[in-house]
Amino acid sequence: MTAPLTLDNVTVAYGRHPAVHHLSGVFASGSLTGIVGPNGAGKSTLLKAMMGYLPLSTGRIARTGIRAADVAYLPQAAEIDRSFPITVADMVALGAWSRFGLFGALRRSDAQRAVEALASVGLEGFERRAIGELSAGQFQRVLFARLLLQDARVVLLDEPFTAIDARTTADLLGIVQRWHGEGRTVVAVVHDLNQVRENFPQTLLLAREMIAWGATADALSAENLLKARAMAEAWNEDAELCTVGDDRRVA
Numbered sequence: 481m482t483a484p485l486t487l488d489n490v491t492v493a494y495g496r497h498p499a500v501h502h503l504s505g506v507f508a509s510g511s512l513t514g515i516v517g518p519n520g521a522g523k524s525t526l527l528k529a530m531m532g533y534l535p536l537s538t539g540r541i542a543r544t545g546i547r548a549a550d551v552a553y554l555p556q557a558a559e560i561d562r563s564f565p566i567t568v569a570d571m572v573a574l575g576a577w578s579r580f581g582l583f584g585a586l587r588r589s590d591a592q593r594a595v596e597a598l599a600s601v602g603l604e605g606f607e608r609r610a611i612g613e614l615s616a617g618q619f620q621r622v623l624f625a626r627l628l629l630q631d632a633r634v635v636l637l638d639e640p641f642t643a644i645d646a647r648t649t650a651d652l653l654g655i656v657q658r659w660h661g662e663g664r665t666v667v668a669v670v671h672d673l674n675q676v677r678e679n680f681p682q683t684l685l686l687a688r689e690m691i692a693w694g695a696t697a698d699a700l701s702a703e704n705l706l707k708a709r710a711m712a713e714a715w716n717e718d719a720e721l722c723t724v725g726d727d728r729r730v731a
């Protein structure tokens with residue numbers, strides 16, 4: 481099976497402090513993976529590095545058979561500025577930017593798809609509302625509608641169900657399952673272990689270093705979870721980047 485994203489000895493550091501340490505592995509084509517780990521484990525950092533937003537200190541992230549535009553990313557809600565004066569419809573239509581270009585006009589078919597995407601996340605009739613007026617759950621639905629329009633082969637989600645009620649979570653998990661059924665590769669940072677066990681066949685358990693990566697039941701064994709917790713408790717925030725390897729490539 482091909483792997484659209486391959487990590488080879490990936491280290492990502494802020495200054496000289498490593499947040500992700502010598503991580504290697506593959507996200508197989510069509511896989512649905514939960515990334516799990518304690519606070520500060522490097523989960524968000526890893527997604528940003530996979531998007532090419534952060535430089536690597538060591539190693540390489542290879543994309544195979546996909547272009548940069550084939551990877552969609554949902555940042556943590558806290559990282560999105562909602563004071564920007566934009567309507568729900570325009571926010572969703574932005575998902576099609578890779579087709580119409582930064583300065584191009586939105587095609588009628590994309591505008592129609594934006595309306596359909598909003599309907600499929602349960603927000604029919606919200607098109608003219610300003611994004612700043614929405615509840616956290618409604619806004620997360622809008623962001624999923626934007627991802628639907630983006631139609632990417634690989635979808636990276638950072639804590640998509642945090643601070644979201646049970647019904648919205650169930651609806652958005654339904655969309656994640658739909659993407660999985662369509663053969664897309666989906667990776668999501670998730671804190672709720674039960675959500676991961678019930679919905680994600682693959683898990684990467686991260687504590688700066690990889691603790692486990694594989695079938696969820698194996699990765700989330702009691703022994704691995706204890707190991708992740710012990711590593712988090714032993715973290716020294718002042719530890720410097722180790723000197724293993726100095727190969728710095730992003731493909």
Ligand SMILES: Nc1ncnc2c1ncn2[C@@H]1O[C@H](COP(=O)(O)OP(=O)(O)OP(=O)(O)O)[C@@H](O)[C@H]1O
Nearest residue numbers: 494498499517518519520521522523524525526717
């Ligand atoms: N912009 C930044 N500048 C400096 N250090 C950062 C920055 N962003 C994150 N870090 C540090 O990198 C480490 C990993 O952070 P990251 O946000 O990737 O963890 P996480 O696993 O996503 O945590 P959480 O579960 O709390 O969201 C932490 O020690 C954090 O303080």
